[in-house]
Amino acid sequence: MKYLDEYRDGDVAQKIVGEMRRIQTRPWVLMEVCGGQTHSIVKNGIDHLIPEGVELVHGPGCPVCVTPLEMIDKAHAIARRPNVIFCSFGDMLRVPGSEGDLFTIKSLGGDVRVVYSPLDCLKIARANPSKQVVFFAIGFETTAPANAMLAWQAHEQQVTNLSLLVSHVLVPPALEAILQADDNRVQGFLGPGHVCAVMGYREYEPISARYQVPIVVTGFEPIDILHGTLMTLQQLEEDRAVVENQYSRVLGPDGNGAAQKLVNRVFEVTDRKWRGIGMIPMSGFQLRDEFARQDAEKLFDVAEIATLEPEICISGQILRGIKKPHDCPAFGTLCTPQRPLGATMVSAEGACAAYYAYGRHLQPGKPLHQIASAETLGVPAGRGD
Amino acid sequence: MATKMVTKSAAVFGSCPLPIFDHQQIVLGHGSGGKLTADLIDQVFLPAFKNPILNKLDDQAVVTVGSSRLAFTTDSFVVTPIFFPGGDIGRLAVHGTVNDLAMSGARPLYLSAAFILEEGLAVDDLRRVVESMRAAAAEADVQFVTGDTKVVNRGKGDQVFITTTGIGVVEDGVNISADRARAGDQIILSGYIGDHGMAIMSQRENLEFEGAIVSDCASLHGLVASMLSTPSSRGKEFIHCLRDPTRGGAATTLNEIAKRSSVGMLLREQSIPVRESVRGACELLGLDPLYVANEGKLLAIVAPEMAPAVLRQMQQHPLGADAAIIGEVVTDHPGMVLMKTQIGGTRVLDVMFGEQLPRIC
Numbered sequence: 001m002k003y004l005d006e007y008r009d010g011d012v013a014q015k016i017v018g019e020m021r022r023i024q025t026r027p028w029v030l031m032e033v034c035g036g037q038t039h040s041i042v043k044n045g046i047d048h049l050i051p052e053g054v055e056l057v058h059g060p061g062c063p064v065c066v067t068p069l070e071m072i073d074k075a076h077a078i079a080r081r082p083n084v085i086f087c088s089f090g091d092m093l094r095v096p097g098s099e100g101d102l103f104t105i106k107s108l109g110g111d112v113r114v115v116y117s118p119l120d121c122l123k124i125a126r127a128n129p130s131k132q133v134v135f136f137a138i139g140f141e142t143t144a145p146a147n148a149m150l151a152w153q154a155h156e157q158q159v160t161n162l163s164l165l166v167s168h169v170l171v172p173p174a175l176e177a178i179l180q181a182d183d184n185r186v187q188g189f190l191g192p193g194h195v196c197a198v199m200g201y202r203e204y205e206p207i208s209a210r211y212q213v214p215i216v217v218t219g220f221e222p223i224d225i226l227h228g229t230l231m232t233l234q235q236l237e238e239d240r241a242v243v244e245n246q247y248s249r250v251l252g253p254d255g256n257g258a259a260q261k262l263v264n265r266v267f268e269v270t271d272r273k274w275r276g277i278g279m280i281p282m283s284g285f286q287l288r289d290e291f292a293r294q295d296a297e298k299l300f301d302v303a304e305i306a307t308l309e310p311e312i313c314i315s316g317q318i319l320r321g322i323k324k325p326h327d328c329p330a331f332g333t334l335c336t337p338q339r340p341l342g343a344t345m346v347s348a349e350g351a352c353a354a355y356y357a358y359g360r361h362l363q364p365g366k367p368l369h370q371i372a373s374a375e376t377l378g379v380p381a382g383r384g385d
Numbered sequence: 386m387a388t389k390m391v392t393k394s395a396a397v398f399g400s401c402p403l404p405i406f407d408h409q410q411i412v413l414g415h416g417s418g419g420k421l422t423a424d425l426i427d428q429v430f431l432p433a434f435k436n437p438i439l440n441k442l443d444d445q446a447v448v449t450v451g452s453s454r455l456a457f458t459t460d461s462f463v464v465t466p467i468f469f470p471g472g473d474i475g476r477l478a479v480h481g482t483v484n485d486l487a488m489s490g491a492r493p494l495y496l497s498a499a500f501i502l503e504e505g506l507a508v509d510d511l512r513r514v515v516e517s518m519r520a521a522a523a524e525a526d527v528q529f530v531t532g533d534t535k536v537v538n539r540g541k542g543d544q545v546f547i548t549t550t551g552i553g554v555v556e557d558g559v560n561i562s563a564d565r566a567r568a569g570d571q572i573i574l575s576g577y578i579g580d581h582g583m584a585i586m587s588q589r590e591n592l593e594f595e596g597a598i599v600s601d602c603a604s605l606h607g608l609v610a611s612m613l614s615t616p617s618s619r620g621k622e623f624i625h626c627l628r629d630p631t632r633g634g635a636a637t638t639l640n641e642i643a644k645r646s647s648v649g650m651l652l653r654e655q656s657i658p659v660r661e662s663v664r665g666a667c668e669l670l671g672l673d674p675l676y677v678a679n680e681g682k683l684l685a686i687v688a689p690e691m692a693p694a695v696l697r698q699m700q701q702h703p704l705g706a707d708a709a710i711i712g713e714v715v716t717d718h719p720g721m722v723l724m725k726t727q728i729g730g731t732r733v734l735d736v737m738f739g740e741q742l743p744r745i746c
Contacts, residue, residue, distance in 0.1 A: 001664050009731040045730020064719075091671075103412040115594065116670075226395040338420070348671075359721060359733020 001291035007221030013049060016226040020051050023237050027053035030232050030322045031172060031178070032190040035062030035349025036220050044222045050229060052207060057185065058354075060174045061192050063139040063349030064091055066274045066319065069309055072097040074137050074302040078165065079105050079112055081300070086119045088136040090114045094337070097345045098307055118143075123153070125162040134296045137164040142194040144168055145259035148266035151198050151287060151294045163296040168285035170270050171195050172203050176322050177280050179211045186321045188232040190225065191217035193247040198263075200255030204243045212241045219247040220307060221371040227229045266291060272303040276315035276343035313342030325352040325360065332361025386575070416463075418632025419737035420677075442645070443483040443563055447555055456491035458482060459550040467514065467544050469588045471580075471600030472680070474513035474547060476630065479521035480604045480680055481631070482551040487606035488627040488683065491553030491559045491614060493525060498549050499533040503542035514545060525604040527551070553606075559622040565625040566646035570714040571692035573685040575608060575699060576707040577601070577612075578635050579663040582606060583679035587666065598662050603681030605629060608704045615698045617691060626686035634676040636734040638684055644720045652712030652724040652734070670676065676737045686714060 008282060013188055038058045041047055047056050060066055077095045080088035093102040093114065098148070106112040111131070115306050125133040137147040147164065154162045170191050178184060191204060198216045208215045214235035218228030224279055228246040235241060245251065272284025287295045296305055312330055317323040317384070325331050325344065336343040344350035348357065356363065414421040431440070438446045445458035460481045466473040479496065486493040498518065502511065522529060526704075580601040587598055613621050626646070629636035635657075643650050659674045667674050681704060687695050692710060699705030712724070722734040 001661055001668075004664075004668065005727075010727060044726045044728045045732050048729070049730050103414065104408070104410060107410045107412045131612045153505055168710045222726075222730075264738070359723075359735045359736060 003277060004221065007206065007219070007223040008044075008301065009071040009223065012065070012223055013226055016223070016230050016356055017049055017051065019255070020054065020226075020230050020233055021035070024051055024053060024233060025237060027055070027234050028187050028233060029055045029057060029185045029321070030188045030190060030229060031057045031059045032218070032228075033059040033061045033192045034190075034220070034226065035065065035351075035354075036195065037192075037225055037349065038351050039349050039354050040220050040222060040225060042122065042358045044362070045335070046222055046225055048085065049264070050226070054229065056350075057324070058228070058318065058344075058351035059189075059321065060178070060274065060277065060319040061140065061171065061195070062344070062351075063143065064095055064171070064346050065343040065350040065352065066169055066276065067092075067095075067167050068273045068275045068304055068307075069097065070307040071138075071165070073307050074300075074305050075165055075337040076100070076102065076105060077302050077305060078296060078300045079110050080108075080132050081132075083132055084123055084132075085111045085113060085131050085133045086136070087113050087115045087124060087133060089138075091347050092136055092138065093350075096340060118146045119153065121150055121162055122153055122157075122159060125159050129161060131161060132299075133162045133298075134163070135164050136167075138167045140171055140195050141199045141263075142192075142197070144255070144263045144267065145198060148263045151266045151291050152262060154294050155291055162292070163294050163299050164187070165296040166267075166285065166287055167272070168267065169274060170269070170283050170285070172207060173280050173283035174274065174277070175204075175207055175215075176211075177277065177283075179213065179382065181320060183322055186213070188214040188236055189216070190228045190232060190245070190246075191215045192223070193217055193219045196245075196247070196255060197251040198256050198259050200251070200253050201245060202253055203242050208241055208243050213246050214241050216244045216246050217251070219250065274319075275309070276313070276319045277314070301368070309343075310341045315342035315344040315350075315352070318344045325355040330353070332356060386570040392592040412682035413440060416632075416735065417574065419637055422632075423736070433671045441562060441564070442641075443489065445489050445491070447489050447491075448564075450712070453554040456486045456489040456493075456553045457551075458485040459548065461546060461548040462486060462733055463546050464585065464724065465543055466474070466585075466588055467510065468668070469600060469739040470584045470597050473514060473517050475516075475518035476521045477680060478547040478549045479518050479525060479527070480602045482492060483525045483527060483604040483606055484629045484683075486551050486553040487604070487609045487698045488561070488625065488629055489553075489555055490559035490609060490621075491606070492556045492610070493527045493551055493553040493606050495530045496522065496527050496549050497500070497531045497533075498529050498547060500535070501546040501548075502534065503541055503544050503683045504536060506544050511545065513569075514547075521604065524608065527626075543664065555623070556613075559624075560622050561624055561627050563642045563645040566642050566648050566650075566714045567625065568687075568688045568714050568716040569689045570686045571689055571710050572639070572650060572712045573687055573692065573696055573699065574635065574653065574657065574709055574711045575605075575683045575705045576681075577660045577663070578679055578682060579659055579667065579674035579677035581680040582634070583663050583666045583672075583674075584676075584732050586670075586743055592666070598660070598666060600681060603684050603704055605681065605704060608683065608699065611698055611705075612685065612695055615691065615692075615695050623688040623691040624625045626689065627683055627721065629681075629683050630679050632678050633737045634678060635682075635684060636673070636675040637736045638698060639677045640720075640724045640734065640736045642684075642686060643722050645705050646714075647719045647735075649715040649718040650722040651715050652722065654724050654727045656709050656711045658707050658709055670681050675734060689713075 121135045216231045267285035270286040344352040462478045584600040699708040
């Protein structure tokens, strides 16, 4: 497929990996920030292609994962109400709260609908004037413009039966929280391509300078990720620490001005709790007071719901790059996508769910390239061993 | 609530990780053909009904009656919308059951049809469905020989549900079952995957893709007969397993065979035929074509020395023109399906857990 296959070329991949081997002098720990990147890494086996001393740890950029359990409980409390049509992106439906998931609520008669665009909710609200339509507005800066557009249009068009349950988070404060921790291992970041397509990457420059850490804004295809890894490696080996842009075919330094303007018009920055990590100051969006009539948290009186996470879960350490999914004794046994115990197993983009989906629980401790009888098909094994 | 959750996790932790069957109600994922469906079969149906024929869990039972080997199967159809690009629920109800018979190598003979109609269904819509069932049955050279009709209150059904049951006859010497895959066997896919699932999804969700995606629904017994007629000096046992990868897609089907035969499988991503339009739609929605339903494709596990000839035979049949060898059966990692990715990495293909869900971003 055009514009995709070029970024999945095995020969190009081998060249990039060869260059990594050539320049690497010591082990490095890099973090890919986005869940989409994690998914692509595990799906394509990129972590088994790159040189042994380059470790990829998986970052906090999975919007469904970091949505706090109590916010999910609030969503479920609203979705259970008889007069509500609860709209959500698809992958939120399977995320369990304290009592079941949205699928369960649907099976018990709740009106739960998957939407592909937040603006679909406007149509649903108009078609069902006697119902309250609530959209679960979660995500990073990537989904903020579309969600802001929904609040804006509902407000401007005075659609009175439509509101948003907002749980928006921001990437830069999370990176700072990771870098500030005493046990931090991350030496360089593959920056979040889609987030930067909206926001640009200027706000990452002070972080890179302050913590002396390379940040390379990176795309999502295998070659993007390998290229971003190589660029980060080059900076580390040359003792440089700046923001660079691997994903220049999609974004520039300033991002999408029109989208930013709309987001700032509708949302304001607030403290947010991150599932698995905890409270990070000024790390999310909430609706401005002017949009109080679109704020489901206020309309439905669910602000008091508070829930704690199961203690066994190490997703906080996974989201900060301290541990890997298979370091957890519950991974793949007690904790599965059917019955997730914590943040990183709940969404397909979470590191634990990605490891599970691509079978990393089936042969723990044994690298895939060894069990894959890689030579059988005449394809060289990832590492030169 | 919080205390309860923590205690619950701590209590089970460290104990034997028994299969957990958490659902107190049926959810849609139980019908997806993935892990939840398998749980339901293992934990609810098999304990009640188990017997040596059922326990094989093939898509059809092959039973011996007198001197004949009969293939016997049943399937219910609940698709929304009932008319979709490339077919409708009626065509599907014929092809689905004919294909389940065909996957044992059987020649399909007779079908039954049971209709559950929702009050308010337009009789013209029912006529359209029945007409396409007639046409599909004529194409497949099978006859409807018995049937039943029930009507439920408005809101208690979704226009029309159809259950078809079929019987066919299995020729002597044909021995096809999901437990017969052996190391070295070649894995052949009969054509492009994901067409049906994406056609339904684009229609259901009002997604408009450039270049319409059309369901592949078709009866496969002609293709199977052609495969079985591949000239061979050693009878007809060279086709070890046949499955049509419907719900759960090709990945789930291959996992079932790998587990039943206690063998591993190794696929090459680059050899798997996926249409550009289907790939594009899947990329957009964050779905994986390997887990998307098909209604006119088959996967064959074939003895290595016969695989090239069977492939050529398939490619001469209209339903197998795009057939390809996509991988092979291996002794390593029994029960697991692995795939060499386009980029040269390795990935495990597990069974689908529940419904595939479009990703957020």
